[in-house]
Amino acid sequence: MTLSRSFSNLLAAVASTTLLAVPALAADPIKIGVPVGLSGANSVVAPSVVQSAQLAVDEINAKGGVLGRQLALEVADDASGAAGAQKAFDSLVFQKKVDVLISMETSAARNAGLPIVARGKVPYIYTSFYEGKSCSPFMYVNAWVPEQQVPPIVDYFNKEKGAKKFFLIGSDYAFGRGMLAFTKAYIDKTGGKVVGEEYLPMDGSDWTSIISKLKSTAPDALITSTAGGAPNVTLTKQLRAAGVALPYGNLAVDEGTAKGMGTDAEGIYLSASYVTGIDSAANKTFLAAMQKKFGAELKTPNDLSVPEYEAVYAYKAAAEKAGSTEQAKVLKALGEVSVDGPRGKIDMSKQHHAPLTMYLGQVQADGSVKVIKSFPNVDPGAQCPNLKS
Amino acid sequence: MITLALDIITTAAILFIVSAGLLIVFGVMKIINFAHASFITVGAYAALVASRLGLPPVLAPPLAFLAGGLIGAAAERLVVRRLYGRPLDAILATWGLSIVIGQLVTLAFGREVQFVAAPISGTVMILGEDYSGYRLLMVAAAIVIAALFTGLLNGTRLGLSTRAVIMNETLAQGLGIDSTRVRLITFGIGCGLAAIAGALITPLASVDPNMGLSWLIGAFMLVMISGGSLLTLGLSCFVLGGLQVLASTFISPILGGLTIAVLAAVALRLRPEGFARA
Numbered sequence: 028m029t030l031s032r033s034f035s036n037l038l039a040a041v042a043s044t045t046l047l048a049v050p051a052l053a054a055d056p057i058k059i060g061v062p063v064g065l066s067g068a069n070s071v072v073a074p075s076v077v078q079s080a081q082l083a084v085d086e087i088n089a090k091g092g093v094l095g096r097q098l099a100l101e102v103a104d105d106a107s108g109a110a111g112a113q114k115a116f117d118s119l120v121f122q123k124k125v126d127v128l129i130s131m132e133t134s135a136a137r138n139a140g141l142p143i144v145a146r147g148k149v150p151y152i153y154t155s156f157y158e159g160k161s162c163s164p165f166m167y168v169n170a171w172v173p174e175q176q177v178p179p180i181v182d183y184f185n186k187e188k189g190a191k192k193f194f195l196i197g198s199d200y201a202f203g204r205g206m207l208a209f210t211k212a213y214i215d216k217t218g219g220k221v222v223g224e225e226y227l228p229m230d231g232s233d234w235t236s237i238i239s240k241l242k243s244t245a246p247d248a249l250i251t252s253t254a255g256g257a258p259n260v261t262l263t264k265q266l267r268a269a270g271v272a273l274p275y276g277n278l279a280v281d282e283g284t285a286k287g288m289g290t291d292a293e294g295i296y297l298s299a300s301y302v303t304g305i306d307s308a309a310n311k312t313f314l315a316a317m318q319k320k321f322g323a324e325l326k327t328p329n330d331l332s333v334p335e336y337e338a339v340y341a342y343k344a345a346a347e348k349a350g351s352t353e354q355a356k357v358l359k360a361l362g363e364v365s366v367d368g369p370r371g372k373i374d375m376s377k378q379h380h381a382p383l384t385m386y387l388g389q390v391q392a393d394g395s396v397k398v399i400k401s402f403p404n405v406d407p408g409a410q411c412p413n414l415k416s
Numbered sequence: 417m418i419t420l421a422l423d424i425i426t427t428a429a430i431l432f433i434v435s436a437g438l439l440i441v442f443g444v445m446k447i448i449n450f451a452h453a454s455f456i457t458v459g460a461y462a463a464l465v466a467s468r469l470g471l472p473p474v475l476a477p478p479l480a481f482l483a484g485g486l487i488g489a490a491a492e493r494l495v496v497r498r499l500y501g502r503p504l505d506a507i508l509a510t511w512g513l514s515i516v517i518g519q520l521v522t523l524a525f526g527r528e529v530q531f532v533a534a535p536i537s538g539t540v541m542i543l544g545e546d547y548s549g550y551r552l553l554m555v556a557a558a559i560v561i562a563a564l565f566t567g568l569l570n571g572t573r574l575g576l577s578t579r580a581v582i583m584n585e586t587l588a589q590g591l592g593i594d595s596t597r598v599r600l601i602t603f604g605i606g607c608g609l610a611a612i613a614g615a616l617i618t619p620l621a622s623v624d625p626n627m628g629l630s631w632l633i634g635a636f637m638l639v640m641i642s643g644g645s646l647l648t649l650g651l652s653c654f655v656l657g658g659l660q661v662l663a664s665t666f667i668s669p670i671l672g673g674l675t676i677a678v679l680a681a682v683a684l685r686l687r688p689e690g691f692a693r694a
Contacts, residue, residue: 071528199670227669232621232630235427235551236664236672239419242546260529260622268548268620270539289531 056099057092057352059084059339060125060149062115062132062140067107069133071256072283075326076131076154076335077102082313082320083339093343094352101125105136112136113143120147126352129338131155131170131331134201141166150358152341152375154334156300158205162411167361167375169341170334171300171383173209174408179298179387180250180276181213183400188274190247192222196237196262198254199226206252206278222246229254234265241271252278260288267291281329286394295390299330300383301370302396310369328369337368341375378414380407418545420665426551428657429558432650433616435635436561437609443644444582444602447503450510451491452635453628454517455484455607459614460623461521464532466615473535480615481608487517488607492600500599522625534619550619557616561609565646568605578602582644637680643690652691656680 061080063073077100084098092098101123103115112132119125120143128144128151137153144151144165151166159172184190193214197203203226211221222244225237241249249271253259259279266275276296282303285292303314313336317325326332342357344364349356365374375381382404388396434456441449449455459480466476491513499506536553539546569575580588581598589595614628621627638656642649656676664672684690 225669228673230630231669231673232627233427233430233673234669235423236661237669239423240665243419256529257622257624257627261620264534264622265548265620267537268534268550270546270548284529287529287531289533291531291534 056097057094057127057346058099058101058123058125059342060116060119060123060128061100061102061130061335062105062112062119062128062136063102063130064107064111064133064136065102065104067111068254068256069107069131072131072281072329072331075329075332078317078321078326079328079332079336080129080339082317083336085320086316087339087343093346094350096352098339098343105132105140107133107136109135109139112139116140116143120144120149125149126354127152127342127357129154129335129342131335134158134161137161148354150342150345150354150361152338152361154338155331158202159209159407160410162379162414164414165358167341167379168410169338169373169375169381170330171385171405172380172407172410173206174410175300175383175385175405176278176298177206177210177213178405179385179400179402180278180296181210181217181219183296183387184248184250184274184276185217185219188248190274191219192244192246192248193219194222194241194244194246194249194273195224195251196234196241196249197224197226197252198229198258200229200254203252203254203279207250210250210252210278227258229258231258232261234262238265238269238271242269246273248274248276250276250278255279255281255284259284263288263291263295280390281331282396283327283329285390285396286327289394290392292390292394293392296399297388297390297396299386299388301328301330301333302386302388302398303328304388304396304398305369305386306398307369307371309367309371313369333369337366337370337373340366340368341373377407378409378411380410382406418543419547420661422542422545422547422551423661423665424654424658426548426554427661428650428654429555430551430617430620431634431638431653431657432558433554433561434610434613434631435638435649435653436565436646437606437611437613438635438639439606439642439644439646439649440565440609441603441606442639444578445496445500445599447496447500447506448510448636448639449496449603449606450507450632451514451517451607452510452610453632454514454521455488455610456614456617456628456631457521457625458484458487458517459611459616460532460618460621460627461525461530461614462611463615463618464525464530464623467532473533476615476618477612480611484611484614485604485608488610489600489604491607492603496603497596497599518625525625527625530623532618532623537619554616561612562646562650565609569646574598574601634676637676641680641683641687641690648691 065073088097105112105115131154141163153168156170195207197207280297345357345360348360371384373381385402385405386398387400388398391397438452462480462483463476466479536549540549577593577598581595638652642652660672660675663675
């Protein structure tokens with residue numbers, strides 16, 4: 028029984044390697060796997076990510092595809108977590124046999140997927156900002172890490188607002204603590220002082236005592252890094268109800284959430300590699316194309332969905348540079364090509380991460396985000412010293 | 417110091433508002449309504465609808481009461497009525513009910529966080545301290561709810577029947593009191609109160625399909641140790657809410673979040689029947 032099963036496993040393995048080795052016919056589409064959190068915590072943002080991918084694929088296909096082949100999307104739900112990601116990656120890599128994976132995911136889902144990516148030797152472009160230092164020879168990242176997001180806010184508060192004393196508030200989980208640990212180190216390095224650092228569990232909704240502490244320490248500025256959605260909203264509402272009017276930098280807010288918070292969000296500072304208000308021809312063309320394709324169904328493009336759009340183009344550029352979809356060649360080329368997109372010119376040349384132009388924005392009374400300052404080509408720092416290029 | 421005292425008082429008031437509806441259902445029917453959290457959610461969405469229709473914010477709580485009360489009464493008629501003799505099954509059934517209501521809310525309004533404008537914003541000066549005006553308003557709201565509740569129970573015919581059913585249901589039935597009707601109305605009022613709580617906390621909370629859940633365990637524990645009386649509920653909100661604020665302020669907000677559950681477990685170990693007849 029065991030013997031015959033392992034024999035058939037062996038057969039299957041041999042069969043699949045042979046299949047992989049057979050060169051694809053020109054008519055076969057190139058498959059792009061998109062494991063993404065259609066359910067669970069990421070379900071609010073995932074539809075916008077899928078829309079971005081659809082637009083990129085449509086545009087490329089309309090112009091003749093990549094190396095004469097059309098692109099096809101394979102979207103799989105990873106349920107925003109590790110268990111779902113294992114299933115999603117497994118089915119995309121070994122059943123659908125995708126040529127590349129391009130997706131925005133939670134850190135838990137990414138970490139669960141990486142071993143499967145390594146087993147399948149599939150190029151993987153990760154398009155979500157994250158806490159940094161996740162390294163794999165198969166993965167490239169085109170979104171920001173703390174080294175890129177935090178300094179614009181701290182520097183602005185320090186130089187323009189004269190802030191020396193900072194208070195930090197976060198949700199008690201990896202991303203919240205990781206972001207604030209980096210923030211604290213950066214504030215210390217730049218001559219500021221952290222006068223308080225407080226966390227609430229992710230499902231907590233009562234920030235009363237933290238807000239009282241904040242008021243009693245009388246800081247010059249506030250920086251928060253909560254989980255997205257509900258904790259961010261309850262904290263902001265309760266801060267406003269308590270009359271807190273400090274310079275308020277929010278590391279976890281995006282334009283959509285800011286709009287949802289209405290007048291309470293007014294004045295919040297945020298730092299992102301994409302805001303809809305970027306004043307460039309490429310961004311305007313992109314937004315118009317999204318509007319035309321999706322109309323009333325359009326989910327507002329954001330800092331998590333636009334990198335997905337650009338990553339599809341990065342794959343196109345890499346495959347064309349390599350002259351094939353052969354995975355090892357594409358992987359090498361991904362670190363060498365650069366693409367022009369809504370966020371500007373982007374290459375993933377720094378230890379598989381990308382220098383990015385970061386925007387410091389402030390939420391206006393109508394919920395829109397006004398760009399106050401841009402910081403061109405912010406370096407991601409040493410994320411993966413063991414990876415070449 | 418004054419801020420700390422105000423934190424304690426307002427926290428107790430909010431806890432009281434959130435758990436009052438659960439208390440009335442538990443007191444009369446001796447079952448725990450695990451759908452309490454979704455009725456809080458229903459109330460918050462009623463406030464959302466009221467603000468979208470442009471109604472004045474004062475009308476949001478009555479509208480929420482109506483919505484929560486009607487849905488609650490319907491749920492009693494369809495589901496809960498059959499389970500009075502089986503309190504454990506009732507917990508499961510009301511938990512299921514909460515999932516159904518949560519999904520219906522998601523279908524109608526979507527999964528995302530909604531925004532309801534706060535009726536009053538900013539702070540007021542009290543005893544030399546700037547304090548959130550809305551939180552102070554919650555203290556007044558808690559007192560109004562407690563007064564209405566006591567008046568209803570002690571000053572009306574329905575209250576008399578309700579108290580009779582609480583004391584001895586068989587005897588009450590023998591005296592011609594329609595206990596089925598009393599239960600229907602009580603469950604409706606309990607759910608309506610939960611919905612009022614939902615409408616009242618929207619300026620401090622996020623409005624999303626799961627918003628009620630974070631309040632459920634605290635409310636459940638408070639009702640358990642209060643043992644079914646309004647006065648002891650007020651007291652336990654004050655004591656446990658106060659300890660929660662103290663733990664959050666002086667130790668850590670993460671421990672503060674555990675205070676009510678842990679202390680309630682200890683209190684119930686010492687006094688399983690609660691403190692109502694202490």
